[in-house]
Amino acid sequence: MVENRPILNIVSHIVLILGIAIVALPIWITFVAATHDAVRMTQAPIPLLPGSHFWENFQQTLWGSGLSGTEIAPVWRMLLNSLAMAMMISLGKIAISLISAFAIVYFKFPFRMGFFWLIFITLMLPVEVRILPTFEVVADLGMLNSYWGLSVPLIASATATFMFRQVFLTIPDEMLESARIDGAGPMRFFWDIVIPLSRTNIAALFVILFIYGWNQYLWPLLITTDTDMTTIVMSIKQMLEAAEQSPQWNIIMMTALLAMIPPVFVVVAMQKLFVQGLTETDK
Amino acid sequence: MASITLKDLVKSYGDTEVLHHIDGAINDGEFVVIVGPSGCGKSTLLRMIAGLETVTSGDIQIGDRVVNNLEPANRDIAMVFQNYALYPHMSVRENMGYGLKIRGNSKADINRRVEEAAAILEIGPYLDRKPRQLSGGQRQRVAMGRAIVRDPQVFLFDEPLSNLDAKLRVQMRLEIRKLQQRLGVTSIYVTHDQVEAMTLGDRLMVLNGGYVEQFGTPIELYDRPATLFVAGFIGSPSMNFLPAEVASGMVTLANGARLAGGGTASGKVTLGLRPEHLIADETGPIEINVQLCEQLGAITLLHGHLSGTDVECVASMPGHVSAAPGTLMRFAIAPEHLHMFDTQSGKRVDA
Numbered sequence: 155m156v157e158n159r160p161i162l163n164i165v166s167h168i169v170l171i172l173g174i175a176i177v178a179l180p181i182w183i184t185f186v187a188a189t190h191d192a193v194r195m196t197q198a199p200i201p202l203l204p205g206s207h208f209w210e211n212f213q214q215t216l217w218g219s220g221l222s223g224t225e226i227a228p229v230w231r232m233l234l235n236s237l238a239m240a241m242m243i244s245l246g247k248i249a250i251s252l253i254s255a256f257a258i259v260y261f262k263f264p265f266r267m268g269f270f271w272l273i274f275i276t277l278m279l280p281v282e283v284r285i286l287p288t289f290e291v292v293a294d295l296g297m298l299n300s301y302w303g304l305s306v307p308l309i310a311s312a313t314a315t316f317m318f319r320q321v322f323l324t325i326p327d328e329m330l331e332s333a334r335i336d337g338a339g340p341m342r343f344f345w346d347i348v349i350p351l352s353r354t355n356i357a358a359l360f361v362i363l364f365i366y367g368w369n370q371y372l373w374p375l376l377i378t379t380d381t382d383m384t385t386i387v388m389s390i391k392q393m394l395e396a397a398e399q400s401p402q403w404n405i406i407m408m409t410a411l412l413a414m415i416p417p418v419f420v421v422v423a424m425q426k427l428f429v430q431g432l433t434e435t436d437k
Numbered sequence: 438m439a440s441i442t443l444k445d446l447v448k449s450y451g452d453t454e455v456l457h458h459i460d461g462a463i464n465d466g467e468f469v470v471i472v473g474p475s476g477c478g479k480s481t482l483l484r485m486i487a488g489l490e491t492v493t494s495g496d497i498q499i500g501d502r503v504v505n506n507l508e509p510a511n512r513d514i515a516m517v518f519q520n521y522a523l524y525p526h527m528s529v530r531e532n533m534g535y536g537l538k539i540r541g542n543s544k545a546d547i548n549r550r551v552e553e554a555a556a557i558l559e560i561g562p563y564l565d566r567k568p569r570q571l572s573g574g575q576r577q578r579v580a581m582g583r584a585i586v587r588d589p590q591v592f593l594f595d596e597p598l599s600n601l602d603a604k605l606r607v608q609m610r611l612e613i614r615k616l617q618q619r620l621g622v623t624s625i626y627v628t629h630d631q632v633e634a635m636t637l638g639d640r641l642m643v644l645n646g647g648y649v650e651q652f653g654t655p656i657e658l659y660d661r662p663a664t665l666f667v668a669g670f671i672g673s674p675s676m677n678f679l680p681a682e683v684a685s686g687m688v689t690l691a692n693g694a695r696l697a698g699g700g701t702a703s704g705k706v707t708l709g710l711r712p713e714h715l716i717a718d719e720t721g722p723i724e725i726n727v728q729l730c731e732q733l734g735a736i737t738l739l740h741g742h743l744s745g746t747d748v749e750c751v752a753s754m755p756g757h758v759s760a761a762p763g764t765l766m767r768f769a770i771a772p773e774h775l776h777m778f779d780t781q782s783g784k785r786v787d788a
Contacts, residue, residue, distance in 0.1 A: 328522035331489050336536035337510030346535070350526040 181414075187407035188212075195403035207404065215408040229409050232386040235304075236368055237416060239385055242305035243367035244360050251311050252352070255318035256344055260330070270319070277312040281373050289376055299380040308373065314359055321355045322348065357427035364420050386413045439500035439513075439590040439623055440465045441486065446495035448481055455481060456647045458495070463640075466621045468614070470638030472628055472670075477644040480595055483627045487516050487593050499591060510539075515584035516593040520600060521576045523568040523583075529555075530564045533583045547586075554585040557616070574605045581616070592617070594626040598633065610636060631671055635659075643667050661776075665783035668709045668776055674738060676776070677750045681708040688775065692745035694722045698772035702786045709776035712738065712753040721769030725750050727760045739766065 183202075187195055190205035215229050257263075258270050281288065288307045297303030325348065333343045349356075374385045384392075390413065393406045421428070441463040448456040456478045463469045471479045484490040486497055488509035496503050504512045515536075523532050533554060534547040542550075555561045558578045568576055577597060584592055594613070598606045614637055617624050628634055634641050635655040643650040643658065643666070651663040655671075662668035668676045682689045683699040683706055690696070690708070699706075713736075715723065724744040731738040737758040743750050744765055752768055760766065777786040 326520065326522065328518045328520055329524065331487075331509075332516070332518060332522040332524075333535075334489065335487065335509045335514065335516050337508075337539040338535075342539065347524060353526075 184407045184410050187403050188411050190404055192402050192404050196400055211404050211408045215405050216412065227381045227384055227389075229386065229389075229412060231382065232384055232389050232409075233412060233416070235301075235383055236385040236387065236413070238301050239304040239370065239374070240364050240367035240416070242301060243308050243370075244363035246305060246309040247311040247314050247363050248356055248359060250309060251314035251318050252349070252356075254315050255322055256348060258315075259319055259322040260340065260343075273312050273315050275312075276310065277316075281308060285372070285376070292377060298377050299383045301383075303377050304370075304374055304383070304385070305367075308367070308370065311363070314363070317355065317359065318352065321352050325351055354427050354430040357424050358430075361420055361424050361428045365417050368417050440467075441591065441623060441625070442496070442498040443486075444496040444498070446482075446485070446497065447493045448478070448485060448490065449493045454493075454647065456485075459649055461642060461649065461652055463623060463625065466623055468617050468624045468626065468637060468639045469642060470626045470628060470634040470640075471642045471644060472631060472634035472638075473644035473650075474670075475629055478647045479627045479629075479644050482644070483593055483595055483625060486591075486625060487514055488512050510536075513590045514593055515587045515589040515591075516595065517580045517584050517597045519596045521568070521580040521597075523576060523579055525568055528565050528567055529560065529571070529579050529582075532568065532579060533586050536583070536587050550586045550588075551582075554582045557585065557619075558582050573601050574609065577601065577609055581613070585616075585620070590623065592622050592624040594624065596628055597626075598628075599630075606633075613637065632673065635671070641671075643670060645670075661785070662709075663785050665707060665709070665778045668778065672711055674712050674751050674753065677710045677712060678778075679708045679710065679743060679748050679750065680780070681706055681777075683777065688777075690723070690743060690746075691748055692724070692743055694724065694743075696722050696770065696772075696775070698775045699777065700787070702777050705780055706777045706786055707780045707783075709778060710750075710770055711774065712751045714770050714774040715752040715768040716770065717752075717754060717766065718769035719767055721767040723750075723768045723770065725752060725766050725768060727764045727766055728762050730759055732757060732759070741766075 183200070186201055186204050188211055189208040190201055191207045191210075194201060194205060217228060217230065254273065258266060258273075292298060292303050292307060295303075297306065329347055329351075330343065333347055338346060369387055370385070371387050371391070375388045378384050378388075386409065390406060390409055393409065394401050443459050443461045446456060446459040447454060459482065471482060473479045481490055485492055486499075488504065488507060492505045497505055499512060499514070509516075524535065527535065530551055533551045537547045537550065551564070552561070555564055558581060560575060560578050560582060563571060563575060563579070568579065571579065577600075580597065597613070598609055601609060610633055613626075626634075626637055628637075638655060640652065640654050641658055642652045645666045651658055651667045658667055658671045662671060662676075665678070669678070680691050683702045683704065685703075686697065686699055688696045688699045688708060710723075725739065725741045726744045727739050727741040729740040731740065735755070737754050737756065739752045739754065739758065739760060741750060741752075742748060752766075778784065779786050
């Protein structure tokens with residue numbers, strides 16, 4: 155659209171600004187709440203401008219006891235747990251689905267399509283559906299309250315396998331043939347040709363999967379009983395219900411603010427590759 | 438350097454046989470072009486020699502080794518693909534050196550060889566670019582360079598020029614030929630373009646429907662096509678085919694015109710006349726009812742019918758000729774330029 159109509163321009167800007175305001179307002183409130191002391195946050199009306207207690211809240215939340223009167227882990231520990239879980243899930247998913255898609259696309263073996271459809275069918279079985287048997291398995295394997303228990307049950311991904319399959323199918327056959335003439339074996343071809351050609355798709359998927367892993371709520375809630383292993387997303391919810399007292403909004407909002415930072419960082423850092431990966435067609 | 442021998446080579450997909458008992462011997466240093474219409478099996482044959490397709494039965498020998506079950510990398514060949522198949526994420530230098538790197542050559546050796554090949558192909562300035570930053574012709578050169586650096590016994594070309602524009606194609610064609618003569622490497626080149634085939638090949642293997650129609654030098658194919666198919670395929674514009682009857686050294690056309698020639702053949706035949714062998718002659722026996730003149734500058738093509746019949750016939754005349762539709766023109770032809778083929782089998786009936 156290369157139209158130049160002033161009124162249209164103004165209207166579209168208004169619409170965009172409204173959209174941004176709607177999305178940004180809750181984040182602003184979160185930020186403002188994280189800068190006041192606990193007392194101010196219990197009074198009405200809620201403040202709309204930042205207060206002066208940001209560093210105080212920041213230190214108490216991240217390093218200190220966190221919520222007073224409870225025995226939850228410090229927030230840095232939760233951030234670490236969340237980070238470990240999200241990284242294990244996203245990297246694990248990418249590694250496993252790259253290898254399985256590679257097998258399905260480039261090798262001929264009996265029941266190849268059968269396996270593909272089996273993988274595909276698991277799309278219909280998210281964690282919520284298989285939660286009891288999965289819990290049982292994880293408990294029997296002694297993985298409760300561990301990073302393995304947090305990530306392994308979520309580590310296989312039909313979506314990612316399917317996506318990589320589609321990506322590999324767009325790599326021309328001549329690439330494989332040319333590599334064969336150059337003397338590259340299957341794994342050499344995988345590392346030297348397939349992975350670099352899928353680089354942007356891997357990045358895009360990493361962003362999506364990292365956020366998926368970071369936002370896990372139900373599964374960590376089930377298998378972590380030890381406060382040292384709790385993740386940040388589930389803890390925010392617990393903070394609201396903690397103890398017999400009114401919620402300490404300043405601390406909770408600071409925690410929420412901290413919980414937003416890693417996903418935002420991942421998105422910003424990988425934005426360029428992410429967009430390329432979703433739109434690029436040139437192979 | 439090596440010779441290549443194909444012995445009774447068969448390729449089937451399931452029950453469908455696509456290549457039927459191909460035999461052929463390619464000499465050391467020879468440039469052989471496999472030519473045929475699309476779907477004739479020429480690419481399949483090349484890919485079997487490369488090792489990208491399995492052999493159903495028969496043998497492929499490179500030098501004195503039977504290579505049927507060897508991986509492509511172990512056959513000591515290099516291949517240039519139709520769409521170049523350059524690795525898009527590697528620079529030109531890495532593309533060319535990739536095969537050597539896998540073979541475990543030292544870095545210094547790879548660099549030396551890549552620089553040498555780049556000098557031959559004049560792509561030195563582009564060595565650190567990515568393929569997408571190159572034009573079609575440059576990519577083509579890189580693909581050739583990738584073949585050269587490996588110093589193979591055999592070059593295989595799979596329609597390498599078909600993605601280039603007409604002018605560049607002619608230029609690259611000559612360069613490929615010069616390069617091959619300079620390096621003296623046995624080469625097999627697949628194309629559907631008969632002009633490309635004629636200009637490049639020491640010898641041509643004409644394939645049709647999975648059968649070898651004829652295997653010989655371009656001039657042999659032009660002068661003495663072994664079958665109707667080869668006769669129609671080689672030469673441009675293509676040969677005229679007229680139904681005719683031969684008896685005791687005279688050929689009778691469908692409209693009753695009689696030509697001297699035909700030797701010892703007899704009975705009904707298909708007569709082949711090349712348009713460029715028809716010579717305008719007021720007293721000539723062949724009368725053509727001209728329908729259309731195509732003026733190409735150097736020559737003029739006259740399209741029409743053999744008068745009194747609806748058998749189509751084309752004559753090629755030097756210079757500018759114009760004729761209104763419906764004009765009758767007479768032509769003569771030398772007896773040695775008559776080609777006769779069995780109408781049923783399509784095989785040449787020798788005079």
